[in-house]
Amino acid sequence: MAAPKVAVVGAGVxxxxxxxxxxxxxxxxxxxxxxxQFSPNTTSDVAAGMLIPHTYPGTPIHVQKQWFKETxxxxxxxxxxxxxxEAGIHLVSGWQVFKNTPKEELPFWSDVVLGFRxxxxxxxxxxxxxxxxxxxxxxxxxCPPYLLWLEKRLKATGVQMYTRKVADLWExxxxxxxxxxxAGIGAHQLVGDEKLFPVRGxxxxxxxxxxxxFIRDGDGLTYIYPGxxxxxxxxxxxxxxxxxSPDPGATKGIFxxxxxxxxxxxxxxxxxxxxxxxxxRQCVRLQRxxxxxxxxxxxxxxxxxxxxxxxSVHRGTAKEAARLVGECIAALQGSSSRAKL
Amino acid sequence: MRVAVIGAGVxxxxxxxxxxxxxxxxxxxxxxxxxxxxxxPHTTSDGAAGLWQPYLSDHGNLQETLWNKETFDYLLGHLxxxxxxxxxxxxISGYNLFxxxxxxxxxxxxxxxxxxxxxxxxxxxxGYSYGWFNTALMLECRSYLPWLTNRLMQRGVKFFHKKxxxxxxxxxxxxxxxxxxxxxxxxxxxxxxxxxxxxGQVIKVLAPWVKHFIITHDIKSGIYNSPYIIPGxxxxxxxxxxxxxxxNEENSAQDHKTIWENCCRLLPALQKAKxxxxxxxxxxxxxxxxxxxxTVRHEHxxxxxxxxxxxxxxxxTIHWGCAMAAARLFGSIxxxxxxxxxxxPRL
Numbered sequence: 001m002a003a004p005k006v007a008v009v010g011a012g013v014x015x016x017x018x019x020x021x022x023x024x025x026x027x028x029x030x031x032x033x034x035x036x037q038f039s040p041n042t043t044s045d046v047a048a049g050m051l052i053p054h055t056y057p058g059t060p061i062h063v064q065k066q067w068f069k070e071t072x073x074x075x076x077x078x079x080x081x082x083x084x085x086e087a088g089i090h091l092v093s094g095w096q097v098f099k100n101t102p103k104e105e106l107p108f109w110s111d112v113v114l115g116f117r118x119x120x121x122x123x124x125x126x127x128x129x130x131x132x133x134x135x136x137x138x139x140x141x142x143c144p145p146y147l148l149w150l151e152k153r154l155k156a157t158g159v160q161m162y163t164r165k166v167a168d169l170w171e172x173x174x175x176x177x178x179x180x181x182x183a184g185i186g187a188h189q190l191v192g193d194e195k196l197f198p199v200r201g202x203x204x205x206x207x208x209x210x211x212x213x214f215i216r217d218g219d220g221l222t223y224i225y226p227g228x229x230x231x232x233x234x235x236x237x238x239x240x241x242x243x244x245s246p247d248p249g250a251t252k253g254i255f256x257x258x259x260x261x262x263x264x265x266x267x268x269x270x271x272x273x274x275x276x277x278x279x280x281r282q283c284v285r286l287q288r289x290x291x292x293x294x295x296x297x298x299x300x301x302x303x304x305x306x307x308x309x310x311x312s313v314h315r316g317t318a319k320e321a322a323r324l325v326g327e328c329i330a331a332l333q334g335s336s337s338r339a340k341l
Numbered sequence: 342m343r344v345a346v347i348g349a350g351v352x353x354x355x356x357x358x359x360x361x362x363x364x365x366x367x368x369x370x371x372x373x374x375x376x377x378x379x380x381x382p383h384t385t386s387d388g389a390a391g392l393w394q395p396y397l398s399d400h401g402n403l404q405e406t407l408w409n410k411e412t413f414d415y416l417l418g419h420l421x422x423x424x425x426x427x428x429x430x431x432x433i434s435g436y437n438l439f440x441x442x443x444x445x446x447x448x449x450x451x452x453x454x455x456x457x458x459x460x461x462x463x464x465x466x467x468g469y470s471y472g473w474f475n476t477a478l479m480l481e482c483r484s485y486l487p488w489l490t491n492r493l494m495q496r497g498v499k500f501f502h503k504k505x506x507x508x509x510x511x512x513x514x515x516x517x518x519x520x521x522x523x524x525x526x527x528x529x530x531x532x533x534x535x536x537x538x539x540x541g542q543v544i545k546v547l548a549p550w551v552k553h554f555i556i557t558h559d560i561k562s563g564i565y566n567s568p569y570i571i572p573g574x575x576x577x578x579x580x581x582x583x584x585x586x587x588x589n590e591e592n593s594a595q596d597h598k599t600i601w602e603n604c605c606r607l608l609p610a611l612q613k614a615k616x617x618x619x620x621x622x623x624x625x626x627x628x629x630x631x632x633x634x635x636t637v638r639h640e641h642x643x644x645x646x647x648x649x650x651x652x653x654x655x656x657x658t659i660h661w662g663c664a665m666a667a668a669r670l671f672g673s674i675x676x677x678x679x680x681x682x683x684x685x686p687r688l
Binding site: 079080081082083084085086088090091092093094114115117119120122123126135137142209210211212213226228229263264266267 | 421462548572
C-alpha cells in the first residue's frame with residue numbers, strides 16, 4: 001500500500017493528538033482530520049486541561065499510569081521550551097484538600113507529578129473545613145492555545161483538516177483505508193455505543209490573575225484552576241445529562257463553593273459560563289474493529305471515552321492508537337499481498 | 342500632638358498607619374501629616390515586584406528575622422479578607438535555585454510548605470543542582486500604597502507634596518515627632534555613611550503563563566545579581582541587578598541585555614514575552630535597618646525623631662514588623678511626654 005489514507009474523526013484533544021501521533025509514526029500515511037467542530041467549540045475547549053488523572057474502573061492501573069506518564073513527559077518537555085506559551089502549556093502548583101482523609105493517601109500518579117507531598121499543618125490552616133491535603137506541581141494545557149498549536153503542527157506535517165459532519169463511519173469507506181474514531185461524546189450516536197454516557201460539566205472562566213495556585217477539593221466537585229488568561233472554576237458532574245445550556249443555579253453554586261475555598265475570588269471579573277459533556281465510559285475504548293459490508297472491509301481504530309481524564313492521558317492513548325493504526329496498515333498490506341497470489 | 346512622616350514609600354505609609362491605628366484613640370489631639378517629594382507610582386517601593394522573601398542569610402540579625410516573620414504573619418492573616426485584592430496581596434509559590442547545596446534559610450518555617458527540590462524539578466533548570474520550593478506572598482505596591490493612602494486619608498491624615506530639606510524645617514512648623522522614612526536619600530537629612538544605594542533594574546513583561554517565582558542565586562556575585570523572574574497580577578518582573586554605590590536612576594542598556602539574556606536562558610518561553618516597561622531604582626542598602634529614636638537638637642530647636650530606613654531589597658518583606666517597632670518607639674515618646682501613660686496608682 002503506497003500511501004495509506006487515514007481519516008481521523010474528531011478534532012478535540014484526542015482527535016488532534018492522535019492525528020499527530022499517526023503522522024509522526026507513519027510518515028507515508030496521508031492523514032486527514034474530519035470534524036463538525038474545531039476549537040474553540042470542542043468539549044476540550046471547556047475543560048481546564050489539568051494533568052490530574054481520573055481513574056477508569058475498567059482499565060488496569062499500570063496502563064493508566066503509563067498513559068499519564070507519557071503525557072506528562074511529553075508536555076513537560078514542551079513547557080520547558082520556547083514554544084510553551086504558544087502551546088498553552090505551563091506548570092502550576094497547588095493543593096488538593098479533603099474534608100475527610102481519603103482511603104488512598106497516595107494516588108497512583110503521585111510519583112509522576114512534581115514534588116508530591118502531604119500538606120503541612122500551616123498550609124491546612126488556609127482551609128479550615130478540610131482536614132487533610134496534598135501539595136504538588138503539575139501541568140496545565142490551556143485551550144484553545146493547545147488545540148490551535150496541535151492544528152499548526154498538523155498542518156506543518158501535511159495533515160489537512162476538514163469541517164464535515166460524519167453521520168456514519170461506513171460513509172468514509174470509499175475515500176479512506178483506515179478510520180480512527182476520536183469522536184468523543186459524538187461516538188454515542190456515531191457508532192451507537194450505549195456504554196458511553198455524558199457527565200455534564202459546567203464551569204466558570206473568570207478574570208482573577210492574582211490566583212497563581214490551583215485548589216481542588218478531593219471530592220472532585222469544586223476546583224480552581226488558574227490558566228494563562230482565565231481561571232477555571234468548577235464544577236458539576238451530572239451523570240446522564242445531555243444539556244449544553246448553562247444553568248444559573250449551578251453557576252451560583254460553583255461560585256459560592258469556589259469562593260469559600262479562595263475568598264479573593266469574590267473580586268473576580270468578567271465571568272463566562274461554559275458547559276461540556278465529558279465522554280464517559282468504564283474504560284477508554286481503545287481498540288481495533290473491522291467494519292464490513294458486501295465483502296468490503298474498513299478497518300477502524302477507536303479512541304474515545306476518556307471522560308474526565310482526556311487531557312491527563314491524551315498523548316499515551318494517542319500513541320497506542322497510532323500503534324493500532326500501524327497494525328491495521330500491516331494487516332492491509334498482508335491481505336493485499338495475499339490477494340496477489 | 343503633631344506628627345510628621347517623611348517619605349511615602351511602603352515604609353512611610355505603613356509606619357504612619359500603624360502609629361495612627363494604635364494611638365489615635367489614646368491621643369485625641371494626634372495630628373499626622375505625610376511629607377514626600379515622590380508618591381506612588383514613583384517611589385522605590387513601586388518598582389519592586391513585591392515578593393515576600395528575606396535575604397538568604399540574616400547575618401545573625403535576629404531582630405530583622407522577627408520583623409520579617411511579623412510581616413508575613415500579618416499579611417497571611419489578611420489573605421482571606423475582602424481587602425486582599427485591593428491591597429495587591431496574594432499567595433504565590435516558586436523556586437530558589439543554587440549551583441551547590443546551601444544551608445536552609447532563617448525563614449524556612451515562616452513561609453508555607455518549604456522543601457528541597459526533587460531531581461525531576463531540577464531538570465527544569467539546567468545549570469542549577471540544588472534548590473528550594475515554597476509558597477510565599479506577593480504584596481504589589483502599586484495596589485498596596487494606594488490602599489494605605491486611602492486608609493490614612495479616611496483617618497484624616499494629610500498629605501503634602503514637598504521635599505523636606507531638614508529636620509529643623511519640620512520642627513519649626515510645630516511638629517512634635519518626626520518619623521524619618523526617607524529610604525535611600527536619608528543621608529540628605531542626616532549624613533549616614535552606612536547607607537548606600539543598591540541599584541537595581543527590572544524589565545516588566547507580559548507572560549501570564551508564568552505562575553511561579555524563580556530566583557537564582559550565585560553566591561559569588563552576591564544577592565540579586567543573579568536572574569530572577571517574579572510573576573505579578575498583571576506583569577512578570579525580570580531582574581537580577583544589584584550595583585552597590587551606583588546612584589544612577591537611568592536604565593542601562595547593558596543591564597537590560599544582562600537581565601533579558603539571563604532570564605530567557607532560565608525560561609526559554611520568555612523569548613515570546615512582550616516587554617511593557619523598564620525601570621531602575623535604588624535599594625536603600627544598609628548593614629542593618631536603622632530603626633531607633635533620636636532627639637535631634639540644633640540651636641533653639643529640638644525634635645523627637647524616629648528613624649526607620651535602610652531596608653535594602655527587603656522593605657516589603659520587613660515593613661510591618663518595622664512599623665510595629667516604630668509604633669512602640671512612638672509609644673515611649675508619648676509616655677515621656679505623659680500623653681498616653683495609663684493612670685498611675687496613687688501610692
